[in-house]
Amino acid sequence: MAATSTASEQAQAARTENDHAHLDPAAQLVSGAYQRGEYDAPVQTRSERPHSFEPADFGEPTGREVNWKHTPVARVRPLFAVAEGGQGGDGVQYAISDERFVLPPLAAGTAPRGEVFRPEDLVSAVAWQGSTQALHLRVPQGEELAAPLTVSITGSDAHARADAHLVIEAEANSQATVVLEHTGSAQYAQNVEIIVREGARLTVVSVQDWDGDAVHVAAHQAVVHKDASLRHFVVSFGGDLVRVNPNVRLAGAGSHADVYGVGFCDAGQHLESQVFVHHEGPSTRADVLYKTALQGTDAHTVWIGDVLIGRDAVDTDSYEANRNLALTPGTHADSIPNLEIEIGDIRGAGHASATGRFDDEQLFYLQARGISEAEARRLVVLGFLSEVIQRIGIPKLETELIAHIEAELADEITAAPVGVTA
Structure with a gap:
């Protein structure tokens, strides 16, 4: 026995x-x-994911993990180890439009670095460890910036590695727009820590206009305090693989966030965003809208939208939506909205997702008025993506982005799209 x-x-x-x-x-x-x-x-839900500052705690992703299963892991593998040489590697150079708002760099353990940010995957832990000195931007209390504060981040070449941690802090009752512009080529692991103090109004725009061989994986984590607001934009056009994951905590009563994204995905390109909005405080509001156009064989987009309405978030109003427009055969869009609600006393909560080809009725309407098919398709795409771009509120940048879309459409295959998968 x-x-x-x-x-x-x-x-x-x-x-x-x-x-x-x-x-x-x-x-x-x-x-x-x-x-x-x-x-x-x-782990199945975003709110349960563990955090660690040690890369070894996560292990190397295999592609079976819930937060990596839609990502081509082999293309991200260069970012699974801390960059060698210099402070965070020497793969990118920084230029800032107004040095008055740049404070001394922050070592790990120096406030406010780490006030909000907690790495939740291997690459964000690598970026934390690899960036020995974090760039610190601060908008002083009560100050309103008339012009956007621009951080130009330029990669040197496709094999250059870099790790970075950026802290963007808007003090109480301040108002500002910060634009992160990414160009050139690099293998770039990036953390962006965003702190919006009480009553502040902050807009952060991250533009990914890399060369076609760049790999960029970023974690943006933000906290929004009482009666404050954050407008967060992810604009992705260039790069071989771009994965920018925004995480927003609405911690203070009356806080709100607009979380927007727009992209144009070409043949063989991978664009991804895993969005998390956590309603912690009462009377918080959030609006999430991501739109992407896909063109060319193996163009692949991933959008995962997670919203958590916590047990103390009474009178909350939250909505998220993702729209994908397939322009040619052979494209693929993964769109996964998720909603967790831990309290019944809310104003509203919902989500929507749609992926499809051109609307035949729209094309017919335009062609019936003497507009060629190619021009009709151009107008539909511009109208589709402009809904997000026009919310940025920076005319010069909006004009540049529209011009970029026009250039992308110049290479479009004009045959009617078939074989779209979603």
Whole structure:
């Protein structure tokens, strides 16, 4: 009998070991449960994801993990280790339009660095460790910036590695727009930590206009305090692989966020955003809208929208939407909205997702008025993407982005799209 019991225990131990071998490495961090043999299932929701400042705690992604399964991991692998040489590597150069708002760089453990940011995947932990000195931008209390504060980030070449941590801080009752412009080529791991103090109004625009061989993986994490607002834009055109994941905590009563994205994805390109909006405080509001046009074989976009309405977030109003327009055959769009609600006393919450080809009725309407098919298609795409671009509120930048879309459309295959997958 004893021998039978021992064999059974050994079999169970083997099954347990085999099960754990297939767990998301990030899930194994939760409260040390995996190490104690108490963890039963991988993390499924965004709010449960673990955090660590140590890259080794996450393990290297395989593509089976919930937050990596839509990403071509092999193309991201150069960012799985801290960059060598210099402070965070020497792969990019920075230029700032107004040095008055640049404070001394922040080492790890120096406030306000780390006030908000907690790495939730391997690349963000690598960027934290690799960036020994974080760029710190601060808008003083009560000050209103008339012109955008622009940070130009230029990559030197496709094989150059760089890690970065940026802290953008809007003090109480201030108002400003910060634009991050990414150009050139690099393998770039980036963290952006955004702090919006009480009553402040901050707009952050991240423009990815890289060369076609760049790899850029970024985690943006923000906290919005009482009666403050954040407008956050992700604009992605260039790059081989661009993954920018915004995470916004509406912590203060009456805070709100507009979280917007727009992109044009070409053949073989991968554009991705995993958005997380956490309603913590009462009477908070959020509006999420991402739009992307896809053109060319193996153009691939990923949008995952997670919204959590916490147990203290009474009188909350939240909505998220993702729209994808496929212009040619062979494109692929993954669109996954998720909503968690922990309280019943809310004003409203909803989500929507749609992926499809041109609206035949729109094309017919325009062609019936003497407009050529190519021009009709151009007008439809511009109208589709301009809804987000026109919300940026910087005329010069909006004009440049519209011109970029026009250039992309000049290469468009004008045949009617078929074989669209979503």
